Amino acid sequence: MSKFQAARCIGALTAACAALPLAGVAFAASPTVKVTDPWCRAAPRGALAGGCYLTLTAAVDDRLVSVDTELADHAEIHTMSLDGGVMRMRRLADGIALPAGRTVQLKPGAEHLMIIRPKAQISAGTSVALTLRFAKAPPLRVVAPVKAVGPMQGRH
Ligand SMILES: [Cu+2]
Known part of the structure; x- marks a missing residue:
């Protein structure tokens, strides 16, 4: 041609x-992932972890496998579920499946990104840079604004 x-x-x-x-x-179709509405929940000073949320749509079957941030040495992919009347979080070691064309929403009370031991306070009005890594699509850097939204519920 x-x-x-x-x-x-x-x-x-x-x-x-x-x-x-x-x-x-x-x-x-090339393996790409579209990210919309990224945000992180403001956390009090000294908080051991902070949650971030976003919506992902993959062009082909893919998987969110990890997340990094400059704000911490470590960030994880978590899910939250009701366990004996208490909301508990659990790390998803295999990440989150992203079926082709389907919108997957990470949100409070469900799947989320967790910044472990943030080096600085996650305060409203600032933003957090996240790098998302996928099984197929190239890594994506996302800047998530921090919003003050209710208290964090659940325990690890
Ligand atoms: Cu969590």
């Missing part, structure tokens, strides 16, 4: 283009 043909094919997905031998490679 000439460069000219390839450019035309990307511009307009015509039947003729789809029939080209390279079409299978050229038009396969």
